[in-house]
Amino acid sequence: MNEHKILEMKQISKSFSGVQVLNNVDLSLYPGEVRALAGENGAGKSTLMKILGGIYTKDTGEIYVDGKLQDISSVEVAKELGIAIIHQEIVLVQDMSIAENIFLGREHSAGYGLVNFRKTYEETQKLIDRLEIRGVTPQTMVKELSISQQQMVEIARALSTNARIIVMDEPTSSLTDSEVTKLFEQIRQLKKDGIAMIYISHKMDEIFEIADRITVMRDGCHIMTESIADTNYDQIIRSMVGHEITDYYPEFRAQPGDVILEVKNLTTDRVKDISFSIRKGEILGLSGLVGSGRTELAEALFGIDPIHSGEILLNGEKISALSPEEAIKAGIAMVPEDRKDKGLFLTNTINFNMTITVIDRLISKLICNKEKEKKMLDSYINQLHIKMANLEQSVIELSGGNQQKVVISKWLATEPSVLILDEPTRGIDVGAKSEIYHLMVKIAEMGVPIIMISSELPEIMNLSSKIAVMCERKLVKIFDLAEETPTQETIMHYATGGYRNEKK
Amino acid sequence: MKKSDTGNFARNNPVGRFISRNAMILSALIVMGIVLSLISSSFFSSANVLSVLRQASTNAILSMSMAMVLIIGCIDLSISSSLALSGALCVIMINNGVPIYLALAVTLVFGAFCGLLNGVMAAFTDIPPFIITLATQQCFRGAAYLLTDGRTIMCYDDTFTKIGAGSFLGIPVPVVIVLIVLVIAAIILSKSKFGRRMYAIGGNKSAAVYSGIKVKKVTVIVYVLTGTLASLAGIVLCSRTYSCQPTAGTGYECDAIAAAVLGGVSFNGGVGTAGGVMLGSLVIAFLNNGLNMLHVHAYWQTIAKGIVILIAVFFDTMKVEKMRGRKV
Numbered sequence: 001m002n003e004h005k006i007l008e009m010k011q012i013s014k015s016f017s018g019v020q021v022l023n024n025v026d027l028s029l030y031p032g033e034v035r036a037l038a039g040e041n042g043a044g045k046s047t048l049m050k051i052l053g054g055i056y057t058k059d060t061g062e063i064y065v066d067g068k069l070q071d072i073s074s075v076e077v078a079k080e081l082g083i084a085i086i087h088q089e090i091v092l093v094q095d096m097s098i099a100e101n102i103f104l105g106r107e108h109s110a111g112y113g114l115v116n117f118r119k120t121y122e123e124t125q126k127l128i129d130r131l132e133i134r135g136v137t138p139q140t141m142v143k144e145l146s147i148s149q150q151q152m153v154e155i156a157r158a159l160s161t162n163a164r165i166i167v168m169d170e171p172t173s174s175l176t177d178s179e180v181t182k183l184f185e186q187i188r189q190l191k192k193d194g195i196a197m198i199y200i201s202h203k204m205d206e207i208f209e210i211a212d213r214i215t216v217m218r219d220g221c222h223i224m225t226e227s228i229a230d231t232n233y234d235q236i237i238r239s240m241v242g243h244e245i246t247d248y249y250p251e252f253r254a255q256p257g258d259v260i261l262e263v264k265n266l267t268t269d270r271v272k273d274i275s276f277s278i279r280k281g282e283i284l285g286l287s288g289l290v291g292s293g294r295t296e297l298a299e300a301l302f303g304i305d306p307i308h309s310g311e312i313l314l315n316g317e318k319i320s321a322l323s324p325e326e327a328i329k330a331g332i333a334m335v336p337e338d339r340k341d342k343g344l345f346l347t348n349t350i351n352f353n354m355t356i357t358v359i360d361r362l363i364s365k366l367i368c369n370k371e372k373e374k375k376m377l378d379s380y381i382n383q384l385h386i387k388m389a390n391l392e393q394s395v396i397e398l399s400g401g402n403q404q405k406v407v408i409s410k411w412l413a414t415e416p417s418v419l420i421l422d423e424p425t426r427g428i429d430v431g432a433k434s435e436i437y438h439l440m441v442k443i444a445e446m447g448v449p450i451i452m453i454s455s456e457l458p459e460i461m462n463l464s465s466k467i468a469v470m471c472e473r474k475l476v477k478i479f480d481l482a483e484e485t486p487t488q489e490t491i492m493h494y495a496t497g498g499y500r501n502e503k504k
Numbered sequence: 505m506k507k508s509d510t511g512n513f514a515r516n517n518p519v520g521r522f523i524s525r526n527a528m529i530l531s532a533l534i535v536m537g538i539v540l541s542l543i544s545s546s547f548f549s550s551a552n553v554l555s556v557l558r559q560a561s562t563n564a565i566l567s568m569s570m571a572m573v574l575i576i577g578c579i580d581l582s583i584s585s586s587l588a589l590s591g592a593l594c595v596i597m598i599n600n601g602v603p604i605y606l607a608l609a610v611t612l613v614f615g616a617f618c619g620l621l622n623g624v625m626a627a628f629t630d631i632p633p634f635i636i637t638l639a640t641q642q643c644f645r646g647a648a649y650l651l652t653d654g655r656t657i658m659c660y661d662d663t664f665t666k667i668g669a670g671s672f673l674g675i676p677v678p679v680v681i682v683l684i685v686l687v688i689a690a691i692i693l694s695k696s697k698f699g700r701r702m703y704a705i706g707g708n709k710s711a712a713v714y715s716g717i718k719v720k721k722v723t724v725i726v727y728v729l730t731g732t733l734a735s736l737a738g739i740v741l742c743s744r745t746y747s748c749q750p751t752a753g754t755g756y757e758c759d760a761i762a763a764a765v766l767g768g769v770s771f772n773g774g775v776g777t778a779g780g781v782m783l784g785s786l787v788i789a790f791l792n793n794g795l796n797m798l799h800v801h802a803y804w805q806t807i808a809k810g811i812v813i814l815i816a817v818f819f820d821t822m823k824v825e826k827m828r829g830r831k832v
Binding site for chain 2: 302323324328329341343344345346356357359360363367368
């Protein structure tokens, strides 16, 4: 890579109301390079990218594009320089077609303020062909596309601006494994065309697969830049966290006790004929591809989906959870997948969020038992190490890891018999992930069995005492880790439906 | 650390909390008071203040009723029409010899029923509450015309007119009613389990479902409360004007929204206090009164009111932006 640098950011600093978020950060890119950008939440990655994209302006420092000093003062300037940013959340207009979305804001003109649709569709078709997006036409509505296809449209939009530097902010967070593979094929294609990419991700295996070099940031500073071949997992984690994480996954030996939850031939609209059981002290890892019915199974147990047939036994008693309220009463607690959407009241206080499930116990005849409330809150805050200013702080101000702890504590407060965690570590940085793992083991050891749904196989493999694999809305295999230790490949084999060939 | 000390004071002390939450609108009220009393010496006379409060009572009750639905993230545009319909029903019952207290009770139950209709539709269908209540607004208004045959009906029943014109310990009865409504609403919102559930639903409906809150049930009950308060406002208005009119209250739902939003209720739900709403409706009342005293033409008054609402909401959204931008 002795070509010229396509991008050089030198000594970039930025502070917000007196807080230094970036401190003399350097970053340079060569054409055709994929650069992983890693760091915990709050390390300054997104701020740096927003400066590159013209959303924020830097306080000090210089940015060179193609060796020329540039003043990226607005998003328009960044676009003209060939810089495109694909944000983590998809920002497409759902009710418009692919073509309309790609050329939104810079429509081809047919004169008199009218849109030249023919040209728009032609250009879009070229992009679709180039990226090999299958099964769509320029006129297809965005809302009809899968998430990965929408991600592709975002990339097409970036390409249509003749971008030479593309920033992807956690592009795989909502993609399935096969979709990730497709995305990587496209990234390799773009590399050949000499396009430089900055790839922000928390997922190490992806970084090792796709990136050429990695830059790690911490607390607004550049910590290291290293060729992927010359570094390793431990070094990256150490750089991100600032210290060694010795026991990233806690030691966990399940001591199975009595059967707590037993599910027999459970069928709903969205899952078919599910049977399994979980004992006291166990962690059941529920694996499978996105859309395989994992969340749907959890929602059936939690009373969100009506049950057509089969039964649920909790502590030996049959329960028929018709609503979440009844499920909670029976002793089932569920931390939903989407923390912000389904788990939290973001603008309300920590106190409000933690007590909302148990207000029946705290408030009687309009009088809130402050003493009991404080005792309960204190105990969870200490056990879970929730970092916050005070209980009246809005949860929106907390980091992802601390938000997740608030959700977990709100459910522990209900003193459940079984706790369901749906993707408990999504969008949480490495240090906080490890804390959540330790917390889960502690909860299991206290006697509350956990059903953990996760797309991250290492999580499933390291924490579970049993692994259940789902495929196409059925539970296809249960591994008891006391008896056998499946490999990731074995689990994927079942999750992708490979078991069918076996039967034949 | 001094700053955070005063912060703690504001949080832990109910009066301090009230002041810090409503700092903006309180200062607006004070500034208005000072300016108006400088311009007109009669402004701070007890006669003027009491008459302003008496006039403001209808809007105050309606604002509280609107605030309830806004807090759960819904809206009720029909309250102005159910006010007219309930008022008409009440006056006609009294004129036809129904005992006054029975008539009042029936009217309130009828208001609750109007709210129930809205609530059931809002909770059990996917039609947006804005559209549901826009439709029922038309229906209730039409029913009011039918009931009154399109005419103003007078009512001189002594007990009835006392509700609007009488005084209790020197305080106008409508103001007493407003105070009672305020206290009950404040208790529901800030002290009760039901109130916390309301904030939860308005704050994040799916999180509320996942927390085991019966969202539909709470929604219906809140609409019933809203409808009941609307009919109470109807009774007060009719009694104050000795009559019922099919056109009564037209456009009042907008004033109610304005007062609630001025008082810090979020249009997106989940935020707002009873005290704030009351301050909001006071600001609107004194704004009207002050502009009257300044001999500002009624048409210009309406424009002024609109501008005040825009400014207030603008500052409110700035506050939310700031909060979202700030993360640990």
